Amino acid sequence: MSLQIDAVILAGGMARRMGGDDKGLVELNGKAMIEHTIERIKPQVKEILINANRNQTRYAEFGFTVLSDEHTGFLGPLAGTITAMGHTQADYLLVVPCDCPLLPRDLVARLLAAIEANDAELAVASDGEREQPVVMLLKPSLRESMTAFLEAGERKIDFWYAKHRFAVAAFADQPNAFVNVNTPEQKQRLAAEINQS
Numbered sequence: 001m002s003l004q005i006d007a008v009i010l011a012g013g014m015a016r017r018m019g020g021d022d023k024g025l026v027e028l029n030g031k032a033m034i035e036h037t038i039e040r041i042k043p044q045v046k047e048i049l050i051n052a053n054r055n056q057t058r059y060a061e062f063g064f065t066v067l068s069d070e071h072t073g074f075l076g077p078l079a080g081t082i083t084a085m086g087h088t089q090a091d092y093l094l095v096v097p098c099d100c101p102l103l104p105r106d107l108v109a110r111l112l113a114a115i116e117a118n119d120a121e122l123a124v125a126s127d128g129e130r131e132q133p134v135v136m137l138l139k140p141s142l143r144e145s146m147t148a149f150l151e152a153g154e155r156k157i158d159f160w161y162a163k164h165r166f167a168v169a170a171f172a173d174q175p176n177a178f179v180n181v182n183t184p185e186q187k188q189r190l191a192a193e194i195n196q197s
């Protein structure tokens with residue numbers, strides 16, 4: 001029996017560095033930023049959930065369920081992850097941000113392999129040097145632990161998963177995999193690179 005894997009794309013932040021524009025919806029090379037992420041992730045999972053705290057109607061136009069944070073007040077990516085964990089029946093939930101348009105096409109396969117090889121509860125991606133805390137595959141049953149952590153006032157995902165059996169999947173062979181767009185300048189630079197490639 002094969003495992004069911006769903007994904008949540010986190011687009012629930014304030015995007016202050018983007019100047020307040022909704023980061024998932026800003027245009028990058030003719031598409032909304034989140035559409036790049038959707039294209040990379042869709043072939044790898046069963047269902048996609050989009051986590052957004054504004055412009056929900058626009059996000060719904062992509063054809064997936066849109067969820068807003070249960071814990072309101074922009075408490076960070078943990079809040080969006082907790083919400084999605086409560087809305088999936090999958091064996092594993094893939095968590096990715098909306099602002100990494102070049103995510104690996106073998107992201108799920110390698111995160112899952114890392115979990116299985118290490119008998120871990122979750123796996124986090126790494127670019128070979130640094131862990132990418134918003135890119136992980138985890139069991140939805142970890143929801144209670146994550147909720148307790150958030151409700152204790154904690155916000156940092158890497159501090160949370162450090163308390164669990166976690167594995168790291170390195171993607172050193174894909175140098176651009178986790179290129180992250182936080183500012184209009186980073187967006188322009190990436191657009192130019194994509195056009196050249």
Ligand SMILES: Nc1nc2c(ncn2[C@@H]2O[C@H](COP(=O)(O)OP(=O)(O)OP(=O)(O)O)[C@@H](O)[C@H]2O)c(=O)[nH]1
Nearest residue numbers: 010011012013014015016017074075076080097098
């Ligand atoms: N659900 C939810 N997601 C968040 C929240 N804050 C950040 N995120 C998401 O976490 C990921 C990484 O966050 P950042 O790159 O810092 O995005 P951001 O917070 O919108 O941007 P800045 O305000 O410029 O830091 C992005 O996919 C965000 O959408 C939040 O309060 N709730």
Ligand SMILES: [Mg+2]
Nearest residue numbers: 013014015016
């Ligand atoms: Mg932020």
